[in-house]
Amino acid sequence: MEHKFFTHLKLFSLLAICLFAVPAWAQQAISGRVSGSDGGSLPGATILERGTTNGVSTNADGAFNLTVQPNATIVISSVGYTTQSIAVGNQSTINVTLAVSATQLSEAVVVGYGTQTKADLTGSVTQLTAKDVENVPVVSFEQAIQGRTPGVQINQGSGKLGSGVQIRVRGSSSVTASNQPLYVIDGIPATSTDAGTDTEPLNPLADLNPNDIESITILKDASSAAIYGSRASNGVILVNTKKGRQGQTKVNVGYYVGTSTPTRKRKFLNAEQYKRLFTEAAENEGYDAEEEFEGNGIDFNSTSDTDWASEALTRGRVEQYDFNVSGGDAKTRFYLSSTFNDQTGVIVGNRYRRGSGRINLDHSITDRVKVGLNLSLTRSVNDRTPNDNAFTNPLQLNALPPLQPLRDPDTGELNNNTLYYNNLIDLEKGSNRAGTYRSFSNVYLSFQPIKNLTVRTEIGADFLNLNEDFYRAAGTQTGGDTGYGSSDQTQVINYTTNNTANYNYTFNEDHNFDALVGFSFQRSDTKRTSAEGRGFPNAEFTRINSAAIKTDAGSFQDGFAFLSQFARVNYSFRNKYLVSGSVRRDGSSRFGANNRYGNFGAGSIGWVVTEESFLKENRILNFLKLRASYGLTGNAEIGNFSSRGLFNALPYADQAGIQPSDRVGNPDLTWESTAQADLGLEYGFFDNRISGEIDVYEKKTTDLLLNRPLSFANGYTNVTENVGTLNNRGLEISLNTRNFDKAFKWSTNFNISFNRNKITSLAAPIQSQYLGSVREGLPIGIFYGRKFAGVDPANGDALYATAEGGTSSNVAMAALQVVGNPNPDFTGGITNTFSFKGVDLSVLGQFVSGNDLYNAAGIYQSASGDYFDNQTLDQLNAWRNPGDVTNVPQLRLYGGNGTAQSSRWVTDGSFFRVKNVTLGYNLSSDLAKRAFLKSARVYVSAQNLFTFTKYDGYDPEVNTAAFGQANFLIGHDFYTPPLAKTFLVGINLGL
Secondary structure (H helix, E strand, O other): OOOHHHHHHHHHHHHHHHHHHHOOOOOOOEEEEEOOOOEOOOOOOEEEEEEOOEEEOOOOOOOOEEEEOOOEEEEEOOOOOOOEEEEEEOOOEEEEEEEEOOOOOEEEEEOOOEEEEEOOOOOOOEEEHHOOOOOOOOOOOHHHHOOOOOOOOEEEEOOOOOOOOOEEEEEOOOOOOOOEEEEOOEEOOOOOOOOOOOOOEHHHHHOOOOHEEEEEEEEEHHHHHHHHHHHHOOOEEEEEEEEOOOOEOOOOOEEEEEEEEEOOOOOOOOHHHHHHHHHHHHHOOOOOOOHHHHHOOOOOOOOOOOOOHHHHOOOOEEEEEEEEEEEEOOOOEEEEEEEEEEEEOOOOOOOEEEEEEEEEEEEOOOOOEEEEEEEEEEEEEEEEEOOOOOOOOHHHHHHOOOOOOEOOOOOOOOOOOOOOOOOHHHOOOOOOEEEEEEEEEEEEEEEHHHHHHEEEEEEEEEEEEEEEEEEOOOOOOOOOOEEEEEEEEEEEEEEEEEEEEEEEEEOOOEEEEEEEEEEEEEEEEEEEEEEEEEOOOOOOOOHHHHHHHHEEEEEEEEEEEEEEEEEEEEEOOOOOOEEEEEEEEEEEOOOOOOOOOOEEEEOOOOOOOOOOHHOOOOOOEEEEEEEEEEEEEEOOOOOOOOOOOEEEOEEEEEEEEEEEEEEEEOOOOOOOOEEEEEEEEEEEEOOEEEEEEEEEEEEEOOOOOEEEEEEEEHHOOOEEEOEEEEEEEEEEEEEEEEEEOOOEEEEEEHHHHEEEEEEEEEEEOEEEOOOOOEOOOOOOOOEEEEOOOEEOOOOOEEEEEEEOOEEEEHHHHEEEEEOOOOOOOOEEEEEEEEEEEEEEEEEEEEEEEEEEEEOOOHHOOOOOOOOOOEHHHHHHHHHOOOOOOOOOOOOOOOOOOOOOOOOEEEEOOEEEEEEEEEEEEEEOOOHHHHOOOOEEEEEEEEEEEEEEOOOOOOOOOOOOOOOOOOOOOEEEEOOOOOOOOEEEEEEEEEO
């Protein structure tokens, strides 16, 4: 023991010598002032030492002080101005004048394990700033960036608060593995998959306060993303939270409050229409209408006229309090924040609350040793809405007949004698709550042992603790006669260590090298304990401990690990010829023993044409860069044990036993690999009054991870194998213009993206029980089934297309074929920003075009009176007489006329949405000072203000989770709630 103690003491002493005894070199102190092109000072401008996190912000007079390494280059940036890079050399005073710019073609951009100026980038990267996500009435930051990012399609899926959000970066790259991007928060990969037990997914990223975000960087091509190797095929989203800056302490207080309504309410039959339609449907089939009504529990002579569809939706409310303070000196910088957000959804019973706190600290121990801490804690509570496919989903109330009253006229209680379950009873006698404690945290040590070399080590952890408590009292559908409850507790501990060495060197003022090497280790462990019971004394006792019978209990543990080494080299010559290359080797516990490690890499080149002498003095074209990249990335997002043959416990009575699982292990299982080529052009005209980017790309994914069915004769049902390939190819265009730039300012940002997806090789087709399908030669998720061919004018029969090219009313004769495509032709957005003196106006529009949507609920709610579910108004246009031309077959109760699953309910899902409109007023500095404030802003804002679409469902931005979360189940609607239209008023004060 004594020997070990002295051994450890020697190692500690050696480490201390390495950290503190390396000979120091002279640091260089610089100071200066940053002003705009009008001569006025620019407070809050950022001065950053290139290749490091060392930086400050200018004070109220635009002045700054900063200590840098010898031969350093500083990057000066400010929102709305062109970024400048200046070699410090021997200068001690640097005064800078920034030119006005609509875009920052040379802004500092966060990339994997570092930063680069945008002018030096050779990859396809989109970066958004804090102003894009602050004070927007959404639960998670992804919802706030819709329509702002070329090549990135974001679908909220439904209007349920805190539900999962679907993001696709340059299309879908997998059939069964995850298509979601990798999220990295302050350098640490975050848990971004749903940890809940319900089929309706929760959004783990809702635990991050959007107002704490400094920047969001989306790595889209292989050159930018390959540094993350085996998890970068779906793109990488880097989120950096706010930091304190050297200078005067800033205190900001914000508050907003608003109200919400559904973007659309669907219309269903009223009592008179319902009675008339179903009477006709019954008589067409030879039934006595009154007898059939009464036989199904519907009072034929009822005087009720209940608008059940409106009972499912309500007026929501949103409120947020926000406080943060930041500042620091040359030694210590800090950022502290606290936020409370409370939203009541537009679906009855849906409410989301989040309280969070954060502290980010950076401290310079010496000129060459720095430490830092990012620590956050979030508590969120989500009163959830049931799965779309559950009778307890409030939107399924629209199936109830208007002849049935909301409340029992005799007791005044909610009516429990309806055609289907009156799920409003659950709101009175039950709860469904998910409560989360979440912490995103990391600490780092940065050390500069020699000039130009920075060694950094960091350890980060993402702690997630989720409690799901479900209770239904006696008298509810689930609770039965005695009540039912369940409780699930899930704990996810995800920790990572990154260790890097970065060397940045410039010689002869022409050549700049930036080299990075590092290694990383990540481990994630998930534990879950669950219990359920029945027989509760009364509705006041809701915990499982109070249940008379503990009907079930269980526990579960899961986990994975990654071990990685990586390197990157960037080279630029005279800031005009650019070369970059990266490589990463990943090892994963998820893959087979024979293929546990994989190698991924990328290379790219760039040419800043405007740095050439023949364009140097050009007054029209002020920036032009050509770039090209090619690389290989991977996808490791599958089950943690898909490569292994497992055993399950199999108890019999009181005897323990085991049995093999129904899946065969595969020691050769390996990564999905995506090879991507990208060609890009960046441009700026007339002093960047017109600027933007154009990218064309092709992605080829091989070794798709798919489950191959096996014969049941051997006792196993499937094996996971690498079979199949798919392609994505696309075009992205972004255009930024500064239309007016005097006292009145008007700028426009436009982006549009085209992506084409095709399955190029597949062992066997995959068909869902609905229309979603995977077939070779077709896009993922293609709608495949019967084609509805209209109505026979002679007799009102529903018709289907046959293989011979004709039509038939016999469903068995219908040919199975492609009937729609849920993948859009193009997506995009347009933002117009206006300002005049203290007034500003921003209008964001989002559009999706060419995609089809399938309303799977149509088989019940638009079904020609097949059963007593209330019908949509279009069913009143049914065929009635020979010669009638209509798309609604004759009404036939129990007749199944046109109710076979088909393209009858496939419609165009294109839409244009006025996503956000914000009108604000900034008090002049004189007025603010009179109120003892540094700044003050009041604003009004509208979210999802208008939606223009031909889709006849609740909302065209839909993707139900009712049938699972398979990648090919896209564009399906099934009693899915609409998004919220929100109006709010807010105020921000700088103290």
